[in-house]
Each structure stands twice: as C-alpha cells, then as structure tokens.
Amino acid sequence: MEALKGVKILDFTHVQSGPTCTQLLAWFGADVIKVERPGVGDATRKQLVDVPGADSLYFTMLNHNKRSLTLNTKNETGKEVLTRLVKECDVLVENFAPGAMERMGFGWEQIQAINPRMIMASVKGFGPGPFEDCKVYENIAQCAGGAASTTGFNDGVPLVTGAQIGDSGTGLHLALGIVTALYHRTHSGKGQRVLASMQDGVLNLCRVKLRDQQRLAAGPLTEYSQHGEGTPFGDTTPRAGNDSGGGQPGRILKCKGWEQDPNAYTYFITQAAAWPKICDAIGKPEWKEDPDYATPNARLTRLNEVFGAIEDWTMTKSKYEVMDICNPLDIPVGPILSMKEIAAEQSLRDTGTIVEVDHPERGAYLTVGCPVKLSASPADVQRSPLLGEHNDEILRDVLGYDGEDLEAVWNSGAVGDRPAQAAE
Ligand code: CAO
Numbered sequence: 001m002e003a004l005k006g007v008k009i010l011d012f013t014h015v016q017s018g019p020t021c022t023q024l025l026a027w028f029g030a031d032v033i034k035v036e037r038p039g040v041g042d043a044t045r046k047q048l049v050d051v052p053g054a055d056s057l058y059f060t061m062l063n064h065n066k067r068s069l070t071l072n073t074k075n076e077t078g079k080e081v082l083t084r085l086v087k088e089c090d091v092l093v094e095n096f097a098p099g100a101m102e103r104m105g106f107g108w109e110q111i112q113a114i115n116p117r118m119i120m121a122s123v124k125g126f127g128p129g130p131f132e133d134c135k136v137y138e139n140i141a142q143c144a145g146g147a148a149s150t151t152g153f154n155d156g157v158p159l160v161t162g163a164q165i166g167d168s169g170t171g172l173h174l175a176l177g178i179v180t181a182l183y184h185r186t187h188s189g190k191g192q193r194v195l196a197s198m199q200d201g202v203l204n205l206c207r208v209k210l211r212d213q214q215r216l217a218a219g220p221l222t223e224y225s226q227h228g229e230g231t232p233f234g235d236t237t238p239r240a241g242n243d244s245g246g247g248q249p250g251r252i253l254k255c256k257g258w259e260q261d262p263n264a265y266t267y268f269i270t271q272a273a274a275w276p277k278i279c280d281a282i283g284k285p286e287w288k289e290d291p292d293y294a295t296p297n298a299r300l301t302r303l304n305e306v307f308g309a310i311e312d313w314t315m316t317k318s319k320y321e322v323m324d325i326c327n328p329l330d331i332p333v334g335p336i337l338s339m340k341e342i343a344a345e346q347s348l349r350d351t352g353t354i355v356e357v358d359h360p361e362r363g364a365y366l367t368v369g370c371p372v373k374l375s376a377s378p379a380d381v382q383r384s385p386l387l388g389e390h391n392d393e394i395l396r397d398v399l400g401y402d403g404e405d406l407e408a409v410w411n412s413g414a415v416g417d418r419p420a421q422a423a424e
Contacts (some may be wrong), residue, residue, distance in 0.1 A: 002029020020171030038416025145202020
C-alpha cells in the first residue's frame with residue numbers, strides 16, 4: 001500500500017532541488033502533477049543531452065513517477081485551470097526564483113484564500129535576509145552554507161563536493177517539512193507555508209563544522225591532521241582534507257593498483273577500540289603497548305606516521321581485500337567505489353537502490369531508486385513523463401473538465417498544442 005496514497009501534489013518544481021523532493025513524495029505514493037510551460041517544459045529536459053531528441057538523463061532521473069501537465073499560468077484560461085488545481089490538490093511545491101509565484105498571482109495569500117487546507121512548500125536559495133532575492137544554484141549554496149570553506153586541503157582552494165547537498169539535500173529537507181505539515185493538517189485542518197532554504201540545508205549538513213568553529217576557542221583541533229603536522233590554526237574552521245569529521249581519526253589510503261586506477265583507495269578509520277587488531281593486521285604488534293602509540297591521545301601528534309604505516313600495508317592489498325580482512329576484525333574501512341562499480345553492483349540492484357528503467361524515447365537507462373525503504377510501502381520506480389503526456393487525463397479525471405469545457409481549455413492555448421493522436 002502506497003504510504004501517501006490520495007495525496008495530490010501540485011508540482012511547480014524545476015531543475016534539481018524541487019524535483020528531488022516531489023520525486024520522493026511520488027515514490028511514497030503521492031499523485032504528483034508536474035506543471036510545465038507548454039512547448040518548453042523543465043529546462044533540464046534539454047540540458048546535458050546524450051540522446052538527441054530524447055529527454056535528458058538529468059530530467060529523467062529526477063522526475064520518475066510523476067504526471068506532466070503543460071499549462072501557461074500567465075494565460076487567463078491557464079489561471080482558471082491553475083485555480084482548480086489549487087482547490088483539488090493538497091500540496092503546492094515550487095522552487096522558482098523569489099517572487100515568481102506572487103508575480104503569477106498565486107502567492108501564499110492567494111493560495112490560502114483559494115484553499116485553506118493547502119500546504120505551500122518552497123525551496124529558495126536563502127531564507128529571509130539580505131540575500132533573499134537571489135537566484136541560487138547548487139554550488140552557490142555549497143559556498144554560502146559553509147561546505148566549500150571546510151572542504152579541500154588546508155593549503156588549497158575551497159572545494160565543492162560531488163554530493164548535491166544544496167539541491168538534493170534541500171529537496172530532502174523540504175520533503176520532511178511537507179510530510180510534517182500534512183500530519184499537522186490531520187488535526188488542525190489547516191495548511192501552512194513550508195520553506196527550506198538551500199543555505200540552511202547545507203549548513204544543517206555542515207553542523208559539525210560549526211561545532212569545530214566554537215571548539216577553536218578552547219585550543220587547537222587536535223584530531224585534525226594539521227595539528228600533528230605543526231600547522232597553526234587560524235580563527236576559522238579549516239579545510240580538513242580527508243580527515244574524518246568525528247573523534248576517530250581516518251584517512252584515504254592507497255591500495256594495490258593505485259598507480260593505474262584512480263579509485264584504488266580505501267577509507268581507513270583508526271577506531272580506538274580496534275587499535276590492537278589494527279596493530280596486528282599491519283605488522284606493528286609493538287605499537288599496542290608502546291606509550292607513544294598505545295592511546296588515542298598519544299597517536300594524535302603522529303597521525304602521518306601511523307597512517308603511513310597502515311598505507312604501507314593497504315598498498316599490498318586491493319581495496320576489496322582490505323575490506324575482507326578488516327571487517328571481521330571490526331576495523332571500520334570502506335572502498336572508494338567508482339560510479340562504474342556502483343552501477344554494476346548486484347546487491348544495489350537487488351535492493352532497488354539502482355534501477356533499470358525503460359523509456360520510450362531513450363530506451364533503458366539506470367537510475368537511483370528510492371533511498372529510503374518502507375517495509376509496507378515499497379517504491380516502484382516508473383519512468384518520467386513526456387512533456388504534457390497527461391494533459392487530457394488530468395484535465396478530465398482530476399479537474400472534471402469534459403465536453404465543451406475541455407475543448408475550450410484546449411482551444412485557449414493554455415495547455416499548448418493538442419497531440420495529434422488526441423485531436424479528432
Ligand atoms: N507558465 C508560465 N510561466 C511560467 C511557468 C508556466 N507554467 N512556469 C514558470 N514560469 C515563469 C515564472 O513565472 C517565471 O516568470 P517571471 O520571472 O516573469 O515571474 C519564469 O518562468 C522563470 O522562473 P525562474 O526565475 O525561477 O527561472 P530561472 O531559470 O531564471 O531561474 C533558478 C532558475 C533555479 C536559478 C531559480 O528558479 C531559483 O533561484 N530557484 C530557487 C532556488 C533553487 O531551487 N535553486 C536550485 C535549482 S537546481 O540547481
């Protein structure tokens with residue numbers, strides 16, 4: 001049974017942040033009606049195109065299980081259709097530039113007046129304040145949310161990360177806000193405004209770095225490699241390279257084949273409890289009792305030497321052999337997996353984390369399925385809709401247009417040109 005069955009989402013999202021959110025809600029069973037500009041659609045349909053003429057992977061991988069309605073919301077009939085949609089739906093989700101919904105005539109006040117039960121959820125780059133009017137993309141959010149200043153090596157430039165913490169991360173935050181507001185509505189009977197700003201979302205994910213900013217007042221951050229290397233700390237949380245963010249030192253270390261394979265590496269954590277087993281495994285049993293190495297505090301000023309010795313050992317093994325040896329010993333390690341390896345990983349296929357989907361324009365492609373698994377409500381990944389694929393179906397079944405009324409909507413141009421097979 002789909003957990004969100006019966007919940008209708010009016011989906012005005014585009015690009016990545018908003019679509020991630022509504023895709024999750026669709027996987028949990030909501031009916032997601034994606035509204036797009038006639039003849040144009042979500043800009044990502046035609047970005048990073050790999051199969052000429054087909055919707056891009058950028059679009060298809062973010063818009064599964066949705067229905068597509070093309071609607072010009074600046075056309076008078078389009079506004080009437082949109083008003084009916086607002087009455088029918090439970091949640092409106094949007095991530096337009098600030099002020100776009102208001103300019104369309106569908107700001108929070110108008111939405112509440114049309115349907116007091118409606119939840120209106122938005123992603124914006126920034127929350128209220130000096131930057132609230134700015135347009136924002138992923139990497140800007142990573143920079144403004146504190147991630148870039150704390151990512152990279154201490155002697156290098158700030159770095160952005162491949163994990164889309166600004167877009168997909170904020171989409172996740174917004175989805176939680178929406179489900180929470182839906183729960184609140186079950187006893188209040190009222191909708192509410194839900195806002196997830198990308199800066200807030202990134203900062204939430206960088207919480208440990210604000211922790212370290214405050215710890216600096218009490219002295220050097222001893223678990224950072226730069227402490228043992230004798231590099232003084234400044235007055236702000238530094239970039240920590242591949243140091244682990246917690247109290248158990250860790251590093252990325254070379255494994256056998258690293259000279260040819262850019263991903264022949266493992267992450268290795270010197271968890272305190274596992275230290276004796278680490279010493280035995282790497283052939284340094286004397287370090288178990290030696291006061292210079294035996295305790296976590298003693299090791300903090302020797303991390304380069306410690307990890308150097310561990311790397312001498314990991315370089316004699318493949319990243320999978322390191323995993324096979326360390327796991328039974330409760331030593332936390334993890335291989336650096338390439339996207340090629342992840343795509344081929346059978347266990348990820350078995351759990352529905354990697355899914356092969358068929359698409360009428362582009363054929364079969366791989367996507368990432370729902371990352372959250374509900375035991376009674378498993379997600380069934382369905383291909384993304386073609387532009388305007390569900391126009392007739394939504395106008396009839398959701399909004400009750402029929403006969404002349406339906407013809408009038410088509411003839412107004414509000415939903416674009418009628419597809420050849422439907423026009424008769
Ligand atoms: N019918 C008629 N008009 C429509 C429409 C429809 N169905 N759908 C959208 N439009 C209009 C909007 O009303 C808006 O018009 P106005 O500017 O005249 O009010 C316009 O299309 C485009 O909106 P936009 O400014 O949001 O689009 P953009 O491509 O210029 O900016 C982005 C994109 C992402 C920078 C901006 O939307 C934004 O900052 N969003 C919030 C933050 C966010 O989500 N960023 C993450 C994006 S993923 O990296």
